[in-house]
Amino acid sequence: MRLQKQKKEDAEGDMTPMIDIVFQLIAFFMVLVNFTKVDADDRVKLPSSALAKPPEQKLKFPVTLQMTADGMVILGGDLMDVESPDLDNRLIRERRAAGEKVGPGGIDEVPVIIRAHELAPTGKVQKLITLCQSKGFQRFRLRAKEETKGG
């Protein structure tokens, strides 16, 4: 058998294909990555529903309230109990802030997005809704994860 000797001082591989692929990978991940602010929280696992469709138009100044599995409310990153006066005050403030943003006519249209954990007790969710109602909110959006059938 004949062995070909390939002794070079500096082994120079051809870098071009590798760089091609690596750039493609970068481009792929750059396109897929989205920096849109998602108000998702690790503590909340949404229930799934086949009918949950993303809203057609962007919501105007929504107030997002999240609820964990044990019925605690997350508003703006802070964890609160449903019945705590803290949440009460925060909601009043949110309401006022939303009112300033939309102007006088649109205050009734300000939606409240409720992202409750799928195992949260319904009574707590309803308590939260009732609390929001008492602050003047009318439009509620119960958020759910879109269910993909057979896939």
Add this chain to the structure above:
Amino acid sequence: MKVRKRDKTDKIELQMTPMIDIVFQLLVFFIMTFNIVEVEGDFNILMPGAPSTETLTDVAPVKLPLRMTADAQGNLATMTLEGSPITGGFDELHQRILGKVGEGSSSEGDYEVEIQCDFELKYRFVIDAITAVRGRLKKIDGEDEVISLVEKIRFAQPVKKGG
């Protein structure tokens, strides 16, 4: 002016190593930040706080009371629509609503489902019930379209067990 003469070499040797370092770092960064965002959707529910505003509507909708009870763990135990029990789960609930309302979308405004749950019932079942009541997906030309049944949903005061 003095022009510095460069050494003339036959081939310009590019330094690949720093570029590859940076490129790999970029790659790792984008892989790490890559997260699959689940598509989320909403159920729109209008619930005015004061009941007095309701008198403005000319015809009061027909109320369909749906009662859901929970067991000790918060799972769904029983379901009754207008007092009669539903044993076949949410599929039967959907069929019952469909039988009442009919598929014609013209009548959807005339019905209202009032959901009354046990306090401890897991929220998931409420969403399932709303899904069953709201409508269903139908394939039209290969695309999913929502056939809506009852748009109006209201919540009644939850029932608390054991005081």
